[in-house]
Amino acid sequence: MLEENDSRNRHALLWLAACFAVLIIQMVTQHLMGRLWICECGYVKLFEPVVKSSGNSQHIADWYTPSHIIHGFLFYGLGHLLLRGKPLTAKLFLGTVIESAWEIAENTPMVINRYRSATISLDYFGDSILNSTMDTLAMAAGFLFAARMPVWLTVTVAIVFELFTGWLIRDNLTLNVLMLVWPLDAVRDWQAGI
Template sequence: MSAEARNSTRFWLTIAALLLLAQIAGEAMMGRVWICTCGTVKLFEPAVNSAGNSQHIADWYTPSHIIHGFLFYALGWAVLRRARLAPRLTLAVLIEAAWELLENSPLIINRYRATTMAVGYAGDSILNSSMDTVSMVAGFFFAARAPVWLTITIALFFEILTGLLIRDNLTLNVLMLVWPIDAIKQWQGG
């Protein structure tokens, strides 16, 4: 890689890191808690309908953020086809950071409470939200290196697994946020 290409890559990766820091700062200014109010930090929170959900490093929604990375890699490939990987990654981080800020706004938190199974949802901790973005980055890099068939297979596996285990996944989450269906909400409630 030439010195110019290395400098360009550094520039775009710096912008991506600054976007993540802006996400964190934005959430702090919104009054989001840094870690779970329980005072502990867990690697994984297994309970979906609990005060610890969306508060720790990973949870059952982490696979959906990995899938975001798969999808944003495909988007970057489609719209920035001639660009190197780093500008595409920066676009992906921009979209994910914007979503995390929106997702943790009162508008979306209240929408989740009203239309999804997340009745007591209080939003993400800053730790969880920033790790959601890191999970997206991991998914992005995986999609950049893996064959398309494997990326699609893993995305389907994640959707089916979380659908079966917690009655929610990326597809259901988006559907219920945009166009709630009472039958699905009842099924999700168990």
């Protein structure tokens, strides 16, 4: 029994190390892509409250952080479906790979230009490496929350996040995906306050 627990603990640590390695790969890849480590302004803020500013997506957190927490909720559900019987850390690894892949793709010129042409993010020039890394860590926090809390609470938190950010900044995960995949003039006008 003790040997079995030791083996499980070793496997969990290996999966966590793999998650950390993916995060490092994400950071190095973005550095090689020319992304800045921190905001061009030269300082780091805990939270950037202004969406339409050059500081958005540059600091530790912003109004899009709840979207990344919701990613964690969704990736926990995906891991639960695809990796039944596997340890929680293996499922977290799956979520980390998906989130890191998105963070890298999101900061390519093609996706940055798509954001700028299809959404209200006209001044979006990509994330700093700090912000992108924190987005991945926010996903991990959401993942761990979903793993420990009842489904009803996780769903309620996701709905509250979506409604609150939708009301406050006229954007959220749902609208972000919609406008990237299938931009609607009516939604863009509403987001712009027209």
